[in-house]
Amino acid sequence: MSADTEADTEAGTVTKGSAPETVPVQRSFWAKYGTTTGVWTARVVLVAALLLVWQWAADRWFDVIFTSRPSEIWNRLVQWHQDGVLWPNTWVTVQEILYGFALGAAAGVVLGFLLASATLLYRVLDPFIMALYSIPKVALAPLFIVWFGIGMNMKVLLAAATVFFLVFLNTVAGVRQVDQGLIDAVRLMGGGRWHITFKVVLPGSMTGVLTGLKVAIPYALIGAVIGELVASNRGLGYLINDAAAQFDTAGVFATLVVLSVIASVLNLLVGLLDRRLSRWKPVEAR
Known part of the structure; x- marks a missing residue:
């Protein structure tokens, strides 16, 4: 072992057989929650569209007495x-x-x-x-x-x-x-x-x-x-x-x-x- 390596070992910067350091991955909000956000957005849009069609079609396509x-x-x-x-x-x-x-x-x-x-x-x-x-x-x-x-x-x-x-x-x-x-x-x-x-x-x-x-x-x-x-x-x-x-x-x-x-x-x-x-x-x- 060289003198430099021994010095590093004594300082604690290099340890033979030690586990590799884990570095946390920095992900953006969209990378984390993009799919979930897209699913919920699609759900909200679908419900809003159905309600708008229902509101508009009442008394035009069907009797409001039966469907409100x-x-x-x-x-x-x-x-x-x-x-x-x-x-x-x-x-x-x-x-x-x-x-x-x-x-x-x-x-x-x-x-x-x-x-x-x-x-x-x-x-x-x-x-x-x-x-x-x-x-x-x-x-x-x-x-x-x-x-x-x-x-x-x-x-x-x-x-x-x-x-x-x-x-x-x-x-x-x-x-x-x-x-x-x-x-x-x-x-x-x-x-x-x-x-x-x-x-x-x-x-x-x-x-x-x-x-x-x-x-x-x-x-x-x-x-x-x-x-x-x-x-x-x-x-x-x-x-x-x-x-x-x-x-x-x-x-x-x-x-x-x-x-x-x-x-x-x-x-x-x-x-x-x-x-x-x-x-x-x-x-x-x-």
């Missing part, structure tokens, strides 16, 4: 807000959706993992589960009214019953798609059932679970609103019934707008959860 117009829908939302009608009824429906979604999703995930692990038991129960899944949930509403009354419990349980099967079936599919080679590898390394479950099966099946949660969001909303449509004196389903009885098309569309916003927010939350739990995957596989 965006300006009237907005006025109805403002009126309900000022009258104190919108937010109390929205909060009732939001509670029913959240409680029903949480209850149905939790039951679907837990039973999905348990039955997917018990192959023989699942084969025995499979036709009965599919038979129950095939029953239209709106047909359960009268029965739920007899069992639980017309209060919030009925709507929550109807939403939960709707969510349960979607989450359950997707969870079972996710567990069954876990790579058997990974399970065998953990066993060869001396891993027990706990290691296999929490280190392989749970992360590997998370795609199926999250897919079930995403698919179930609108069905939780549907279950709650169906319960309100059948028997209720509050909630967004009640507002739809009341507006339809008065042939208030703007009121019906205004309620549908609120329901769409609720579904979009819930989808956004599940999407954030998906990104959080999928950080271990390669970027292209997310």
Whole structure:
């Protein structure tokens, strides 16, 4: 080693075998968020164009009595807000959706993992589960009214019953798609059932679970609103019934707008959860 190299080594500027220095890449805002910005811009432009065409075409291409117009829908939302009608009824429906979604999703995930692990038991129960899944949930509403009354419990349980099967079936599919080679590898390394479950099966099946949660969001909303449509004196389903009885098309569309916003927010939350739990995957596989 030369004197210069020894001096550099003593000074700490050169270290044999040290890791290379990482230099952060400076990227512009457009390089980081250009695609996302473009997607959201296209969405906003599309929605604005549809609303403008709808506003212009009302009473020109179709009867405004049956389709209303965006300006009237907005006025109805403002009126309900000022009258104190919108937010109390929205909060009732939001509670029913959240409680029903949480209850149905939790039951679907837990039973999905348990039955997917018990192959023989699942084969025995499979036709009965599919038979129950095939029953239209709106047909359960009268029965739920007899069992639980017309209060919030009925709507929550109807939403939960709707969510349960979607989450359950997707969870079972996710567990069954876990790579058997990974399970065998953990066993060869001396891993027990706990290691296999929490280190392989749970992360590997998370795609199926999250897919079930995403698919179930609108069905939780549907279950709650169906319960309100059948028997209720509050909630967004009640507002739809009341507006339809008065042939208030703007009121019906205004309620549908609120329901769409609720579904979009819930989808956004599940999407954030998906990104959080999928950080271990390669970027292209997310």
